[in-house]
Amino acid sequence: xxxxxxxxxxxxxxxxxxxxxxxxxxxxxxxxxxxxxxxxxxxxxxxxxxxxxxxxxxxxxxxxxxxxxxxxxxxxxxxxxxxxxxxxxxxxxxxxxxxxxxxxxxxxxxxxxxxxxxxxxxxxxxxxxxxxxxxxxxxxxxxxxxxxxxxxxxxxxxxxxxxxxxxxxxxxxxxxxxxxxxxxxxxxxxxxxxxxxxxxxxxxxxxxxxxxxxxxxxxxxxxxxxxxxxxxxxxxxxxxxxxxxxxxxxxxxxxxxxxxxxxxxxxxxxxxxxxxxxxxxxxxxxxxxxxxxxxxxxxxxxxxxxxx
Amino acid sequence: xxxxxxxxxxxxxxxxxxxxxxxxxxxxxxxxxxxxxxxxxxxxxxxxxxxxxxxxxxxxxxxxxxxxxxxxxxxxxxxxxxxxxxxxxxxxxxxxxxxxxxxxxxxxxxxxxxxxxxxxxxxxxxxxxxxxxxxxxxxxxxxxxxxxxxxxxxxxxxxxxxxxxxxxxxxxxxxxxxxxxxxxxxxxxxxxxxxxxxxxxxxxxxxxxxxxxxxxxxxxxxxxxxxxxxxxxxxxxxxxxxxxxxxxxxxxxxxxxxxxxxxxxxxxxxxxxxxxxxxxxxxxxxxxxxxxxxxxxxxxxxxxxxxx
DNA sequence: ACTTCAGTGTAAATCGATTAACGAACCGAG
DNA sequence: CTCGGTTCGTTAATCGATTTACACTGAAGT
Numbered sequence: 289x290x291x292x293x294x295x296x297x298x299x300x301x302x303x304x305x306x307x308x309x310x311x312x313x314x315x316x317x318x319x320x321x322x323x324x325x326x327x328x329x330x331x332x333x334x335x336x337x338x339x340x341x342x343x344x345x346x347x348x349x350x351x352x353x354x355x356x357x358x359x360x361x362x363x364x365x366x367x368x369x370x371x372x373x374x375x376x377x378x379x380x381x382x383x384x385x386x387x388x389x390x391x392x393x394x395x396x397x398x399x400x401x402x403x404x405x406x407x408x409x410x411x412x413x414x415x416x417x418x419x420x421x422x423x424x425x426x427x428x429x430x431x432x433x434x435x436x437x438x439x440x441x442x443x444x445x446x447x448x449x450x451x452x453x454x455x456x457x458x459x460x461x462x463x464x465x466x467x468x469x470x471x472x473x474x475x476x477x478x479x480x481x482x483x484x485x486x487x488x489x490x491x492x493x494x495x496x497x498x499x500x501x502x503x504x505x506x507x508x509x510x511x512x513x514x515x516x517x518x519x520x521x522x523x524x525x526x527x528x529x530x531x532x533x534x535x536x537x538x539x540x541x542x543x544x545x546x547x548x549x550x551x552x553x554x555x556x557x558x559x560x561x562x563x564x565x566x567x568x569x570x571x572x573x574x575x576x577x578x579x580x581x582x583x584x585x586x587x588x589x590x591x592x593x594x595x596x
Numbered sequence: 597x598x599x600x601x602x603x604x605x606x607x608x609x610x611x612x613x614x615x616x617x618x619x620x621x622x623x624x625x626x627x628x629x630x631x632x633x634x635x636x637x638x639x640x641x642x643x644x645x646x647x648x649x650x651x652x653x654x655x656x657x658x659x660x661x662x663x664x665x666x667x668x669x670x671x672x673x674x675x676x677x678x679x680x681x682x683x684x685x686x687x688x689x690x691x692x693x694x695x696x697x698x699x700x701x702x703x704x705x706x707x708x709x710x711x712x713x714x715x716x717x718x719x720x721x722x723x724x725x726x727x728x729x730x731x732x733x734x735x736x737x738x739x740x741x742x743x744x745x746x747x748x749x750x751x752x753x754x755x756x757x758x759x760x761x762x763x764x765x766x767x768x769x770x771x772x773x774x775x776x777x778x779x780x781x782x783x784x785x786x787x788x789x790x791x792x793x794x795x796x797x798x799x800x801x802x803x804x805x806x807x808x809x810x811x812x813x814x815x816x817x818x819x820x821x822x823x824x825x826x827x828x829x830x831x832x833x834x835x836x837x838x839x840x841x842x843x844x845x846x847x848x849x850x851x852x853x854x855x856x857x858x859x860x861x862x863x864x865x866x867x868x869x870x871x872x873x874x875x876x877x878x879x880x881x882x883x884x885x886x887x888x889x890x891x892x893x894x895x896x897x898x899x900x901x902x903x904x
Numbered sequence: 905a906c907t908t909c910a911g912t913g914t915a916a917a918t919c920g921a922t923t924a925a926c927g928a929a930c931c932g933a934g
Numbered sequence: 935c936t937c938g939g940t941t942c943g944t945t946a947a948t949c950g951a952t953t954t955a956c957a958c959t960g961a962a963g964t
Binding site for chain 1: 656693699
């Protein structure tokens with residue numbers, strides 16, 4: 289009634305001398321009111337500049353938000369640059385569209401904590417998708433507390449009550465290792481990004497990767513080891529870099545070859561790294577695969593183009 | 597009380613013989629209740645498995661959702677592949693983190709309509725950011741209907757009551773055109789992606805680009821024209837491609853040069869296109885910039901790397 | 905004994921909508 | 935004239951929390 293009041297179902301109903309129920313029906317259940325009434329309601333709504341039923345109120349009453357929360361890797365910047373992650377995001381976005389769901393992106397920074405976990409607590413959504421978090425990330429705990437339907441993608445594998453999807457990284461890496469072994473490779477190196485939350489950059493020993501907080505990375509290394517290591521040849525050298533990017537792959541390849549000039553193959557544990565490693569190999573005058581074999585991991589388009 | 601009821605402030609209050617107000621305070625205003633009471637409440641909450649105050653209810657009462665809606669270009673797939681868009685997304689995500697806001701991504705498909713605009717209608721958010729939509733996109737209308745604070749980025753420029761940020765595309769393109777002219781270029785071509793919603797692929801005449809539904813593209817072409825065209829030299833040939841990708845840039849360059857072998861310079865209206873065009877030029881055995889000048893637009897990292 | 909005040913907790917209105925269940929009017933059929 | 939069946943609308947409970955007053959209890963001040 290009062291002119292400066294924000295319009296709502298009630299203001300419309302009052303103005304028209306109707307019940308809010310009728311107005312609600314006019315919006316949501318056209319078949320349950322007469323065409324005439326509906327027209328009157330819509331007209332009055334337009335007159336008052338009513339934006340339609342308030343989503344928050346509706347969500348409270350209906351108990352569903354028509355939105356999904358995606359808890360995404362800490363470094364959004366790197367995430368967006370990683371075609372594997374982008375591919376996943378794209379697919380998810382597409383499915384959501386199909387299902388009429390919105391997508392709420394929650395980035396899981398490593399930061400202090402409180403503020404950020406709040407994002408998980410306050411998200412108005414019906415369920416969570418958790419993408420590739422590190423072991424023990426507090427966001428996952430916060431997610432589980434919400435008791436909403438949840439799917440964990442890739443990592444961490446121990447996600448409590450939540451559903452999990454992902455590759456069997458260890459088995460596939462082992463297959464790759466065995467294949468390389470069959471090809472005759474005996475001295476193989478590994479390049480990987482961000483085993484753990486700290487910003488280590490350089491060689492990583494077994495103690496480090498066995499306890500890294502990225503289960504994906506850990507499993508891929510372990511798998512390669514399963515496939516490659518034998519009594520007659522020692523631990524596989526691992527080169528770690530903080531970034532997952534072509535540049536990082538290149539830097540790491542140089543570092544690795546400087547330290548182990550005798551390697552005949554290098555496994556990059558993501559395609560993005562492999563792209564950089566290829567470039568670095570070329571720069572060193574190495575022919576691939578004659579002088580050096582390089583492998584990737586993921587199956588992204590860029591990699592195909594680069595001929596990995 | 598009843599054992600199978602979902603926990604809420606009230607179930608906790610009842611169990612403890614308190615008022616819901618006290619329980620609410622225990623959660624949000626620790627200083628307004630005694631430490632003892634607070635502890636009891638928290639304990640009971642844990643016992644019942646209470647996930648904390650319901651975000652939807654809180655949002656209804658408080659009137660704010662702590663979330664921003666981003667209405668994003670139709671083709672999410674391309675959007676994610678365009679470093680310019682990704683850069684924007686990343687920056688926005690970062691700012692939201694800083695402000696304690698969540699980010700709700702709403703993709704604006706071209707599709708049928710109804711279903712999709714609903715996403716805009718149902719989004720539980722405090723404000724909109726609209727990124728680079730085509731003129732007349734129904735999503736923008738839906739956004740404006742919500743009467744929330746809104747910022748339109750890049751396009752469309754005529755955004756009604758909403759705020760707008762973006763480049764002065766026309767002026768910067770003109771500057772580029774004039775610069776090329778000074779360098780002595782007289783025969784210049786243009787490569788651009790998606791002037792309009794239809795899937796046109798090939799040469800685009802003035803009639804087409806003057807009425808294209810992408811104001812960004814239109815302005816850049818018009819600006820180049822301002823800077824390049826003179827009485828003694830006719831309209832600048834424009835080659836359009838449906839995609840904004842390196843491959844598209846390459847295809848377009850071939851098409852353009854096949855049709856106009858005498859061009860001395862080609863302006864790609866996005867860096868992504870330019871990257872592809874560079875590759876295509878190399879493939880044709882053209883040296884850049886000796887035989888052919890190629891320009892980009894955006895300032896993305898990949899472009900710098902490619903030496904544009 | 906009479907304010908006054910600090911410390912704690914409560915009552916109750918409210919945010920804006922949805923939805924079962926019900927009632928009134930009307931209509932042709934028996 | 936009455937009965938069963940539609941059609942159109944309303945009543946009222948409810949979703950789960952927030953927040954402004956206000957009430958109560960002791961203790962301290964005068």
